[in-house]
Amino acid sequence: xxxxxxxxxxxxxxxxxxxxxxxxxxxxxxxxxxxxxxxxxxxxxxxxxxxxxxxxxxxxxxxxxxxxxxxxxxxxxxxxxxxxxxxxxxxxxxxxxxxxxxxxxxxxxxxxxxxxxxxxxxxxxxxxxxxxxxxxxxxxxxxxxxxxxxxxxxxxxxxxxxxxxxxxxxxxxxxxxxxxxxxxxxxxxxxxxxxxxxxxxxxxxxxxxxxxxxxxxxxxxxxxxxxxxxxxxxxxxxxxxxxxxxxxxxxxxxxxxxxxxxxxxxxxxxxxxxxxxxxxxxxxxxxxxxxxxxxxxxxxxxxxxxxxxxxxxxxxxxxxxxxxxxxx
Amino acid sequence: xxxxxxxxxxxxxxxxxxxxxxxxxxxxxxxxxxxxxxxxxxxxxxxxxxxxxxxxxxxxxxxxxxxxxxxxxxxxxxxxxxxxxxxxxxxxxxxxxxxxxxxxxxxxxxxxxxxxxxxxxxxxxxxxxxxxxxxxxxxxxxxxxxxxxxxxxxxxxxxxxxxxxxxxxxxxxxxxxxxxxxxxxxxxxxxxxxxxxxxxxxxxxxxxxxxxxxxxxxxxxxxxxxxxxxxxxxxxxxxxxxxxxxxxxxxxxxxxxxxxxxxxxxxxxxxxxxxxxxxxxxxxxxxxxxxxxxxxxxxxxxxxxxxxxxxxxxxxxxxxxxxxxxxxxxxxxxxxxxxxxxxxxxxxxxxxxxxxxxxxxxxxxxxxxxxxxxxxxxxxxxxxxxxxxxxxxxxxxxxxxxxxxxxxxxxxxxxxxxxxxxxx
Numbered sequence: 001x002x003x004x005x006x007x008x009x010x011x012x013x014x015x016x017x018x019x020x021x022x023x024x025x026x027x028x029x030x031x032x033x034x035x036x037x038x039x040x041x042x043x044x045x046x047x048x049x050x051x052x053x054x055x056x057x058x059x060x061x062x063x064x065x066x067x068x069x070x071x072x073x074x075x076x077x078x079x080x081x082x083x084x085x086x087x088x089x090x091x092x093x094x095x096x097x098x099x100x101x102x103x104x105x106x107x108x109x110x111x112x113x114x115x116x117x118x119x120x121x122x123x124x125x126x127x128x129x130x131x132x133x134x135x136x137x138x139x140x141x142x143x144x145x146x147x148x149x150x151x152x153x154x155x156x157x158x159x160x161x162x163x164x165x166x167x168x169x170x171x172x173x174x175x176x177x178x179x180x181x182x183x184x185x186x187x188x189x190x191x192x193x194x195x196x197x198x199x200x201x202x203x204x205x206x207x208x209x210x211x212x213x214x215x216x217x218x219x220x221x222x223x224x225x226x227x228x229x230x231x232x233x234x235x236x237x238x239x240x241x242x243x244x245x246x247x248x249x250x251x252x253x254x255x256x257x258x259x260x261x262x263x264x265x266x267x268x269x270x271x272x273x274x275x276x277x278x279x280x281x282x283x284x285x286x287x288x289x290x291x292x293x294x295x296x297x298x299x300x301x302x303x304x305x306x307x308x309x310x311x312x313x314x315x316x317x318x319x320x321x322x323x324x325x326x327x328x
Numbered sequence: 329x330x331x332x333x334x335x336x337x338x339x340x341x342x343x344x345x346x347x348x349x350x351x352x353x354x355x356x357x358x359x360x361x362x363x364x365x366x367x368x369x370x371x372x373x374x375x376x377x378x379x380x381x382x383x384x385x386x387x388x389x390x391x392x393x394x395x396x397x398x399x400x401x402x403x404x405x406x407x408x409x410x411x412x413x414x415x416x417x418x419x420x421x422x423x424x425x426x427x428x429x430x431x432x433x434x435x436x437x438x439x440x441x442x443x444x445x446x447x448x449x450x451x452x453x454x455x456x457x458x459x460x461x462x463x464x465x466x467x468x469x470x471x472x473x474x475x476x477x478x479x480x481x482x483x484x485x486x487x488x489x490x491x492x493x494x495x496x497x498x499x500x501x502x503x504x505x506x507x508x509x510x511x512x513x514x515x516x517x518x519x520x521x522x523x524x525x526x527x528x529x530x531x532x533x534x535x536x537x538x539x540x541x542x543x544x545x546x547x548x549x550x551x552x553x554x555x556x557x558x559x560x561x562x563x564x565x566x567x568x569x570x571x572x573x574x575x576x577x578x579x580x581x582x583x584x585x586x587x588x589x590x591x592x593x594x595x596x597x598x599x600x601x602x603x604x605x606x607x608x609x610x611x612x613x614x615x616x617x618x619x620x621x622x623x624x625x626x627x628x629x630x631x632x633x634x635x636x637x638x639x640x641x642x643x644x645x646x647x648x649x650x651x652x653x654x655x656x657x658x659x660x661x662x663x664x665x666x667x668x669x670x671x672x673x674x675x676x677x678x679x680x681x682x683x684x685x686x687x688x689x690x691x692x693x694x695x696x697x698x699x700x701x702x703x704x705x706x707x708x709x710x711x712x713x714x715x716x717x718x719x720x721x722x723x724x725x726x727x728x729x730x731x732x733x734x735x736x737x738x739x740x741x742x743x744x745x746x747x748x749x750x751x752x
Contacts, residue, residue, distance in 0.1 A: 021528070099645055121530040122600035123646035130644075142646070144530030183530055207533075212524035 006128055014313045016128045016137040019146040020187035028191055032156050035302070035309035041078060042304055051312050052081035058111040059085045060102075060127075061140070062118040067276055067300065068140050068150070072115045075307035084111065099123075100130060107132055113311065114138070121145035121180075136314040138307075144178050150275055151184035153306040154232065155192060157299050161271050162229055165192040171224050171266075172198065172215070173256060174234030174283060175205045181275045182234055183213065190214040200224035201256060204245040221256055225265040233258055233274040233283050249282050259285045263293070271295050329371050329746055330354050332364070336376025336707060340383060341680035342687075342696030351381055353703040356746035361697060374741055376707050382679050383695050384416025384704030384742060386686040388506075388584050389560065390635035390657055392418070392449065393724075395436060396425025401637035401724035403437065406657065407446035409722035411750040413658045414706035414739040415447050415633075419690055421506070422454040423481035429454035429465045431473035438474060446749050447742075448704075450690065452479040452506055455494050459483035464494055467501045476690045477504040477558070482607060484512035488545060495555035504691065508560045509542035509567075510534075510608065519648040521609040525594040531647060534609050536564045543567045547574045550581055558689050559583040561634055563608035565618025572627045582689050583627065585619050586634030587656050587663050592616075592729060602643045602650040603729045606634070620672040629685035631678075633660040637725020655725030659716065661708060662735035669736070703746040712738035 007016040007023075014027065041049055057076045061069055069085070076083045088102065097105075106114070113136040116124045121143030128137040141147040155165075162168055170189055176182045176199045189197050190213070197215040199206055206217050218224030225231065236252065246252050258272065272284070272294045280286045288294060331353040338361060339346050345361065352359040352368055359365055387410065393401040410418055420437065422428035428437070434451045441449035453470030455478045457463045467478050478498055485491045498505045515538045520526040522533035543559065547570060550557045559571060562583050571583050588606055593613050597604040604610055622628040636653025643650050656663075664682055667673045673681070687695025694704045713736040718726040742750035 098641065099649075100641075118646060120646035120648050121532075122648075125600050126646045142530075143648070144532075146530070180530055183528070207527040208522075209524045209527040212527060 006125065013316070014310070017148055017310050017314055018124045018128055018137065018139045020148045020151050020184050020191065021146075023191065025191050025193065028152070028155070028188065031152055031306070031309055031313065032159060034313060035152070035156055035306040038305040038308040039302070041308070042301065047078050048080055049078065050080045051317050052076070052079040052315060055081040055112045055315060056110065057081045057083050057113045057115065057311070058106055059083065059115045060088060060106070060117070061086065062088045062116070062123070063141070065117055065140070068117065071300070071303040072140060072307055075304045075311060078304065079308055079311060081311070099127070103127060103130055107135065112136065113315065115140045117141045119143055138310060138314060141180050144180050145183065147180040147184050149303070149307050149310055150181050151188040152310065153299055153303040154185055154273060154275070155188050156302045156306050157273065157295050158230055158271070160298070161295065165189070165194050168194045168230060169196040169228045170194055170198065170230040170232060171200055171228045172232045172234065173200045173221070173224070173258065175236050175240060176201055176210060176234065177205045177207050178237065178240070179234050185232060186213045186215050198224050198228065202246065221262050222265060225262055228266045229270055231258065231263065231266055231270055231272045233272065235275060235277065236279060236283055253282055257281070257283055257285065258288055260288065263288060273299060276300065330369065331746060332368075332370035332373045333376050333381055333705070333707065334373055336379050336381035338381045338697065339676060339679050340697040341676050342383070342684035343698055345697065346676060351697065351705070353705075353743070353746045356703055358697050358699055358701050358703050360699065374707065378711075379707050379709050379740060381705060381707050383683040383697055384706045384744065385414045385661060385682045386417045386690065386692060386695050387415050387635070387657065387660065388419050388630055388632040388686045388689060389421060389586070390418045390633050391637065391653070392420050393637060394424065394440060395433065400639050400642070403440040403449060404444040405722070405724040406635070406637065407441060407444045407449065409657050411446040411742050412722050412739060414661050414708055414742050415657065416704035416706065416742060416744050417448045417450060417690075417692060417694060419450050419452055419476060421452050421479055421481040423459060423483065427454050427459050428452065428470070428475065429457055429459070431469050434470060434473040434475050446744075448744060450474070450476045452477045454478065455480040455498070455505060456485065456490065461485040461487060461490055464497050467498055467503055471501055471503045475503075476692075477506045479506035479560070480508070482508055482510070484510060486512055491546070492549050492553060495549055495553040495557065499553055499555040502556075504556045504558055504689065506558045506560050507546055509539055509546055511538045511542045514538035514541060519605060519609065520597055521594040521611045523594055523612055525598050529598065529600065536566055536611070539564050539608060540566045540570060543570050547571075547579065547581070550579055557581055561586050561589070561608055562619065562622070562628060563589050563611050563615060565615045568618050568622035568627050572622075572625075575627065582629055584630035584632050584686070584689070585623065585628050587631055587660050588634065588654055588729060590616065590619055590623070590631070590667065591663055596729060597647070600647045601729065602645070602647055603654060603727050603731070605647060605650055605652050606654050607652040620667065623667070623681060624672055624677070629681060630689055631660070631664050631681045632686070633657040635723070635725070637723050638727045640726065643727050653727070655721065655723050655728045656730070657723055658721055659728070659730050659735060661739060662737040663730070665710060665737040703743055705741075705743040706739060707741040708737055708739045710737050712736070714738055
């Protein structure tokens with residue numbers, strides 16, 4: 001009883017992309033495989049396929065974001081869609097317009113897809129439940145709940161380096177409590193068959209019930225990082241520092257920041273990930289962020305391919321990027 | 329009007345009556361039970377065979393939204409819904425706009441309730457001025473204006489010194505304090521019970537301790553001040569233990585629970601169902617079981633609707649941007665009867681939790697069928713079942729988490745002071 005099935009149509013195909021929870025393993029693999037076909041598109045001289053020509057995609061960002069919005073925009077443009085960027089923070093809602101009214105206005109402009117980012121958990125579900133049946137909704141991050149495209153690009157990146165999910169130990173480090181990225185990653189890893197998912201952080205930042213999602217809590221980096229294949233760092237919001245949650249940046253970095261010494265506890269070939277933007281010297285030592293083990297920039301480029309795949313799939317398109325190239 | 333209600337199963341927990349027979353009413357009062365008084369010629373007779381005849385229900389908390397939020401509901405609309413639900417007296421909390429912190433607002437509510445000629449309405453006055461938790465409200469004046477208690481509603485009293493003095497002053501005025509216990513810091517803008525569901529949905533969480541810390545603080549202050557305190561809308565099993573301990577020590581405290589918390593848990597919000605956003609939050613299965621056990625063992629004596637009607641826009645937004653509260657007044661009786669079918673309560677206990685117990689807390693002379701008492705009576709068919717259809721609700725608030733639930737138990741007549749205010 002999760003209500004997530006509003007993102008699937010009667011045939012089990014992707015209609016909206018709101019959360020990883022409730023999507024089965026084969027569909028997640030289908031997304032990853034489909035994304036592979038788009039990875040090549042970005043490396044060509046002409047970085048465009050005509051899959052979503054004539055489609056209008058509205059970026060509805062109720063919360064500031066640079067990289068997520070930009071990669072969605074790039075992904076949409078590479079699919080030949082028209083993109084409308086709405087920074088709603090500074091427009092309608094400030095004038096007292098309700099979210100429902102904003103949606104109706106955009107529907108009247110004949111948009112076909114909404115990419116939604118919102119500070120409140122459940123916002124993308126709410127919007128998907130309100131829009132006209134032909135409109136697709138992709139969650140670009142809602143509150144602490146879900147950031148499914150980020151999780152998928154992370155899975156895509158992991159698979160590039162570690163092809164068999166069923167043999168992995170993965171650690172997610174940092175502010176799990178407030179993190180939609182962590183929740184979506186945990187769901188994705190668990191559905192894809194990762195046998196050991198760990199979360200590491202101080203008790204103030206790890207929800208007591210995290211085990212209900214299938215992750216094991218560690219409060220000590222030295223224990224938690226032992227023998228892991230993948231190290232996934234989370235961003236720590238500045239406002240969490242010097243609050244009732246954490247005493248100082250210095251103490252946090254000392255206990256939970258990723259440095260050479262701590263990373264040495266992970267497997268020798270462990271990769272280091274971060275959803276960005278990184279806080280050097282708080283979550284991660286600069287030398288590691290820039291090292292060969294860091295796949296942080298790959299995550300960014302994979303984000304475009306993965307988002308292209310998800311946009312095309314929700315619009316009902318199954319033509320692969322390479323097929324388009326052949327017919328073009 | 330002389331009225332005879334014949335052949336019903338009369339249940340009157342206050343007088344320990346459970347018998348089949350007739351009830352006689354004259355001049356708005358209960359005249360007799362069982363045998364017809366000599367020379368009594370009814371002007372009207374209600375056949376109550378196969379039905380239960382009990383005191384009119386008393387709801388310790390329902391928001392009527394008047395004055396100030398008439399776009400949500402009105403005293404007329406909500407007392408109509410209450411009357412059709414067997415409720416003859418409603419207590420409404422002071423968080424209206426303006427707040428009930430002056431006799432004028434209380435008088436306005438009495439006036440509008442009298443105009444609607446349905447259920448009786450009894451306001452609770454404010455405990456602190458403007459519910460701000462800073463300075464004391466004029467409790468003596470509010471009591472004189474007819475307020476049956478004082479309360480700070482949902483508004484927190486952060487300053488413990490203010491709470492202490494408010495309780496002392498209420499004790500001086502000999503007025504009951506209806507206290508909603510929530511630590512504002514621990515609530516921390518949360519919207520869902522801290523547990524697996526809030527963790528999964530990423531909803532800001534309200535820990536159990538937001539309630540238990542506040543209950544503990546209040547219990548110690550009750551002990552110190554001797555105030556008469558009624559604990560409102562208890563939601564956790566742990567609070568039941570704290571209250572039971574306090575009562576065992578001889579503290580004269582009472583408590584109620586909202587009907588939704590006896591039937592729903594945090595699992596019910598798991599699809600971001602905003603109709604399940606209520607305060608206190610729906611808690612765990614263990615808490616729900618604990619609340620039912622607390623009712624059965626008498627730690628909690630009253631069940632209230634905690635009715636909060638909203639316009640549809642109030643619930644149409646991402647979960648934590650919506651307004652808390654559920655429209656429940658029309659399900660109060662059937663959902664309480666469900667506790668009998670679930671074998672948590674006896675029928676007498678369930679009726680007592682809706683009549684004699686809340687009457688005692690509010691200081692009413694109703695809630696019983698004693699000879700000479702006001703003839704506030706509810707007659708219902710305990711076997712009649714119906715489906716909750718939001719469009720068919722009489723309340724202006726269609727925001728019910730019980731939509732499409734099957735209810736068993738349907739009110740056929742409601743009498744206030746011997747007048748039939750509702751007839752099916």
